[in-house]
Amino acid sequence: MKVSRPGTERIACGKVTKELVGSQIVLKGWVHRRRDHGGVIFIDLRDRSGLVQVVFNPDNPTVFAEAERLRSEYVISVSGTVELRPEGAVNPNLTTGEVEVHVADLQVLNTAQTPPFAIADYREVDEAVRLKYRYLDLRRPELQSKIIFRHRLVKAVRDYLDGQGFVEIETPFLTRSTPEGARDYLVPSRVHPGSFYALPQSPQLFKQLLMVAGFERYFQIVKCFRDEDLRADRQPEFTQIDIEMSFVEPQDVQDLAEGMLSYAHECVFGTPLDIPFPRLTYAEAMERFGSDRPDLRFGLELIDFTELVADSGFKVFSSVAQSGGKVKGINAKGCASFSRREIDSLTEYVAQFGAKGLAWIVVGENEVKSPIAKFFSEEQLNRLLKAAEAAPGDLLLFVADEPATVAAALGNLRLELARRTGLITDETPDKYVWITDFPMFEYSEEEQKYVAIHHPFTSPRDEDLPKVSENPADVKAKAYDLVLNGTELGGGSIRIHRRPVQEQIFAALGLSQDEVADKFGFLLEALSFGAPPHGGIAFGLDRLVMLWSKSESIRDVIAFPKTQSAMDLMSKAPAPVTPQQLKELSLEITVDD
RNA sequence: GGCCCCGUAGUUCAGUUGGUUAGAACGCCUGCCUGUCACGCAGGAGGUCGACGGUUCGAGUCCGUUCGGGGUCGCCA
Numbered sequence: 001m002k003v004s005r006p007g008t009e010r011i012a013c014g015k016v017t018k019e020l021v022g023s024q025i026v027l028k029g030w031v032h033r034r035r036d037h038g039g040v041i042f043i044d045l046r047d048r049s050g051l052v053q054v055v056f057n058p059d060n061p062t063v064f065a066e067a068e069r070l071r072s073e074y075v076i077s078v079s080g081t082v083e084l085r086p087e088g089a090v091n092p093n094l095t096t097g098e099v100e101v102h103v104a105d106l107q108v109l110n111t112a113q114t115p116p117f118a119i120a121d122y123r124e125v126d127e128a129v130r131l132k133y134r135y136l137d138l139r140r141p142e143l144q145s146k147i148i149f150r151h152r153l154v155k156a157v158r159d160y161l162d163g164q165g166f167v168e169i170e171t172p173f174l175t176r177s178t179p180e181g182a183r184d185y186l187v188p189s190r191v192h193p194g195s196f197y198a199l200p201q202s203p204q205l206f207k208q209l210l211m212v213a214g215f216e217r218y219f220q221i222v223k224c225f226r227d228e229d230l231r232a233d234r235q236p237e238f239t240q241i242d243i244e245m246s247f248v249e250p251q252d253v254q255d256l257a258e259g260m261l262s263y264a265h266e267c268v269f270g271t272p273l274d275i276p277f278p279r280l281t282y283a284e285a286m287e288r289f290g291s292d293r294p295d296l297r298f299g300l301e302l303i304d305f306t307e308l309v310a311d312s313g314f315k316v317f318s319s320v321a322q323s324g325g326k327v328k329g330i331n332a333k334g335c336a337s338f339s340r341r342e343i344d345s346l347t348e349y350v351a352q353f354g355a356k357g358l359a360w361i362v363v364g365e366n367e368v369k370s371p372i373a374k375f376f377s378e379e380q381l382n383r384l385l386k387a388a389e390a391a392p393g394d395l396l397l398f399v400a401d402e403p404a405t406v407a408a409a410l411g412n413l414r415l416e417l418a419r420r421t422g423l424i425t426d427e428t429p430d431k432y433v434w435i436t437d438f439p440m441f442e443y444s445e446e447e448q449k450y451v452a453i454h455h456p457f458t459s460p461r462d463e464d465l466p467k468v469s470e471n472p473a474d475v476k477a478k479a480y481d482l483v484l485n486g487t488e489l490g491g492g493s494i495r496i497h498r499r500p501v502q503e504q505i506f507a508a509l510g511l512s513q514d515e516v517a518d519k520f521g522f523l524l525e526a527l528s529f530g531a532p533p534h535g536g537i538a539f540g541l542d543r544l545v546m547l548w549s550k551s552e553s554i555r556d557v558i559a560f561p562k563t564q565s566a567m568d569l570m571s572k573a574p575a576p577v578t579p580q581q582l583k584e585l586s587l588e589i590t591v592d593d
Numbered sequence: 594g595g596c597c598c599c600g601u602a603g604u605u606c607a608g609u610u611g612g613u614u615a616g617a618a619c620g621c622c623u624g625c626c627u628g629u630c631a632c633g634c635a636g637g638a639g640g641u642c643g644a645c646g647g648u649u650c651g652a653g654u655c656c657g658u659u660c661g662g663g664g665u666c667g668c669c670a
Contacts, residue, residue: 039627128662181670228669455670
């Protein structure tokens with residue numbers, strides 16, 4: 001039982017309002033800012049909840065003398081009386097701006113060195129400095145509110161899934177390395193010299209085994225580890241909302257996911273989402289947007305000109321069209337004013353995605369300007385303009401290449417055009433979309449074999465089962481991704497629950513029987529003991545928090561993130577270990593530092 | 594691994610064509626100030642110009658290497 005003594009209970013700084021006027025309160029927090037007027041000292045006192053002004057007057061000389069020594073970020077406890085501020089001294093920018101606390105007693109709980117950057121400043125500070133002193137950066141209200149936002153979102157997700165009958169179950173972090181997928185983080189075994197655990201890239205197999213075990217509905221908010229290069233939206237350790245359900249079809253998983261997101265959105269923003277989300281097949285997404293994670297907040301869709309230019313005099317187009325390639329373009333509405341230089345920089349931009357060139361047509365009132373116009377008859381040109389729905393003032397941009405290159409180049413060009421023309425603002429509504437009917441396999445030139453697009457446990461569509469062996473490229477999977485504003489938020493699939501099918505897929509992926517037995521024997525065995533049909537989905541929690549909190553980087557929503565070179569600048573991890581530690585693990589270092 | 598951007602005071606930045614003692618603002622320190630709220634005023638301290646090497650009579654500035662941070666391509670089943 002909490003024993004409350006009048007006047008001694010701590011009040012949160014941000015909660016000191018008019019209703020408390022006249023009462024004796026205790027505040028604890030950090031000195032945010034100090035304004036010393038010689039005869040009167042104002043301190044903005046900060047805690048998690050916000051700021052309140054506390055006032056020191058010289059009528060209490062001991063306390064006043066103590067107050068003169070206060071500096072930024074000192075931790076203090078004050079007790080005093082809540083008073084209305086005098087006429088004209090109200091601060092409308094603070095929720096506590098109508099009142100102030102007149103201090104009767106002050107206790108310095110801790111002093112503080114001058115911080116390397118001011119907590120109370122609005123100034124942008126170099127991220128390396130912020131990361132080295134992450135605990136100070138996290139003191140800043142902006143970052144702190146994002147971490148608290150994350151907590152509220154996670155809480156909502158847990159509540160929702162619990163309400164839907166899901167059981168939260170932990171799975172091991174020390175697990176075994178499996179082929180395919182991302183590079184593993186390895187943990188050497190002391191007990192078994194020369195053997196390694198792998199940190200999970202996701203709890204995929206374990207959650208399937210929990211379905212075999214009969215839990216029916218599982219979830220976990222869980223760290224996953226992938227040793228790949230970092231990006232603005234990628235960290236080597238990240239958190240998934242991992243979900244698996246038995247006896248379901250894709251629609252059931254999608255319904256659940258939509259319900260969960262909408263509930264969470266309502267919890268953190270007060271409004272539900274507009275569900276169900278629209279759906280696009282993978283094929284349509286690639287065709288219209290050149291991407292399997294299209295940003296639907298704007299148009300600029302890809303237009304296919306392959307047929308139209310197949311017999312044109314422009315060799316670059318016609319030869320590509322006749323040899324199985326694609327000629328596609330984008331109508332950059334109203335971009336006819338782009339300078340030659342801007343168009344050149346767009347050409348440079350698409351080059352990094354493999355496009356060998358970027359043809360263009362500037363559409364004028366009665367004529368077109370274009371280096372390629374001379375290769376087309378007037379009729380061909382008119383058909384081209386009609387297909388592009390071109391109007392005066394438009395700029396048409398074309399790429400001719402293999403389908404995958406065209407998609408990559410134009411898909412990214414589309415995003416670049418939207419950025420350059422300011423098509424997306426903070427007010428642009430969010431666009432969610434499911435991408436469905438993914439191909440099961442894709443041929444890897446590098447490995448000279450088919451690899452799974454999703455993962456090797458994904459179920460093919462029933463009708464495609466016969467094609468797995470002879471025509472893998474045609475097989476579609478029961479897989480689905482959820483995309484928000486061009487970012488993949490999550491993805492999942494219905495899994496294979498019959499052993500022979502799983503064996504067939506492993507074979508199609510070129511895994512030998514021995515390898516399968518060694519690495520996936522336990523899975524195949526499990527499937528043969530009455531595994532129910534099951535499927536699920538996993539969401540990137542960090543990305544969801546990042547997008548919903550309008551953060552620029554995933555680092556802003558992770559309390560202790562790593563740099564692009566996967567370092568923790570605060571603890572200086574990773575770091576060498578002692579020779580004794582290596583010896584215990586039977587490891588030897590072969591590079592000099 | 595490739596490409597691009599950045600690195601000057603504690604912080605944010607300026608620094609001309611390579612030229613004398615590298616500046617500003619904020620912060621910090623000292624003093625003054627009884628109604629401020631990004632308080633004000635006066636004074637002061639504070640620099641391995643990321644590091645190393647080169648060119649030059651002379652380098653913050655030019656060149657090379659390297660370290661660190663960021664973005665991106667590859668990579669991320």
